[in-house]
Amino acid sequence: MKEALFYNSLNEDKVKCTLCPHNCIIKPDKIGICGVRSNKQGKLYSLNYGVVTGMGFDPIEKKPLYHFHPGENILSVGSKGCNMRCFFCQNWEISQVSQRDMPEKPTHSVDDIVSLATNRSDNVGVAYTYNEPVIYYEFMKDVAREIQNRGMKNVMVTNGFINPSPLEELIPLMDAFSIDLKGFTDEFYRKHTRSSLEPIKDAILQIGKSNAFVEITNLVIPSLNDQIGYFEEMLQWISENLGRKTVLHISRYYPGYKSTIEPTSVSKLKEFYTLATQHLDYVYLGNVMLEDGSNTYCDQCGQLLVRRNGYYTRLPGIDESGKCTSCGNKVFIR
Numbered sequence: 001m002k003e004a005l006f007y008n009s010l011n012e013d014k015v016k017c018t019l020c021p022h023n024c025i026i027k028p029d030k031i032g033i034c035g036v037r038s039n040k041q042g043k044l045y046s047l048n049y050g051v052v053t054g055m056g057f058d059p060i061e062k063k064p065l066y067h068f069h070p071g072e073n074i075l076s077v078g079s080k081g082c083n084m085r086c087f088f089c090q091n092w093e094i095s096q097v098s099q100r101d102m103p104e105k106p107t108h109s110v111d112d113i114v115s116l117a118t119n120r121s122d123n124v125g126v127a128y129t130y131n132e133p134v135i136y137y138e139f140m141k142d143v144a145r146e147i148q149n150r151g152m153k154n155v156m157v158t159n160g161f162i163n164p165s166p167l168e169e170l171i172p173l174m175d176a177f178s179i180d181l182k183g184f185t186d187e188f189y190r191k192h193t194r195s196s197l198e199p200i201k202d203a204i205l206q207i208g209k210s211n212a213f214v215e216i217t218n219l220v221i222p223s224l225n226d227q228i229g230y231f232e233e234m235l236q237w238i239s240e241n242l243g244r245k246t247v248l249h250i251s252r253y254y255p256g257y258k259s260t261i262e263p264t265s266v267s268k269l270k271e272f273y274t275l276a277t278q279h280l281d282y283v284y285l286g287n288v289m290l291e292d293g294s295n296t297y298c299d300q301c302g303q304l305l306v307r308r309n310g311y312y313t314r315l316p317g318i319d320e321s322g323k324c325t326s327c328g329n330k331v332f333i334r
């Protein structure tokens, strides 16, 4: 248990957590909406500091990040809790928790994570992922600082529901963000995630203005967020605000947690893919095995640059200086 960052003391020993846009006001001995920040005698504590529920080396494509160190591995770390309440959550066993699910003591130290990350020569850094890393902010920040000091990369896989000040402090530590933009109406976010859209757009814009690399994922859920008009609005917004070269992953949904909605149809994914390629240069299909939804081609000459088969990645069309082997165009890869 570690004293939290970003909170204000209120009267009667209440506190206001300002880490995410819920801005929970928490009474003594109570917890916030995320289930992992608790008021003890007028101080706010992070209950999941050093609580690691999942850790392993993943291909970076799994985050998903396709244009950031493609083909490399990254130590991926997750904790418990979430600041959203999606009934279709794909990671609900670790994201939807209560205070009694928290262990008495941390399971890992910052040094444990850093040692593991640095001891493997083919590892690019650490990805904060699996559950929502915003709500293990303090631990993530402490690990990220050490990883950065060792010249390695930090990657945050996030829903983007974070307030501007904590995000501002985090951005200089992060090299890349994989952001889950779940829909493009406030109604969708309020009804199905118990959060809201505008703060997420603000966070994406804030990250977009920084030097960090950004890729966006949209999980297409039949009947909830698969209206083509809203999807096209999202594409236009991404293109206008982040640029045509922004990488978009259109991801197939499968039923899980409390959702029995049928999986996204392949025809719907293909329809969205075709539309998205009119607005953005790099669009991929995720969670589905198709002949050609995940390779990268040169945007000048069409040469195959990166071949992906599941998480098996090869870079046949990129030379050592990062240029297309066919036309010499500088490839859009960080």
Ligand code: SF4
Pocket: 017, 018, 019, 020, 021, 022, 023, 024, 031, 032, 033, 034, 035, 036, 037, 083, 135
């Ligand atoms: S991080 Fe948790 S406690 Fe803090 S405002 Fe968000 S949901 Fe509430």
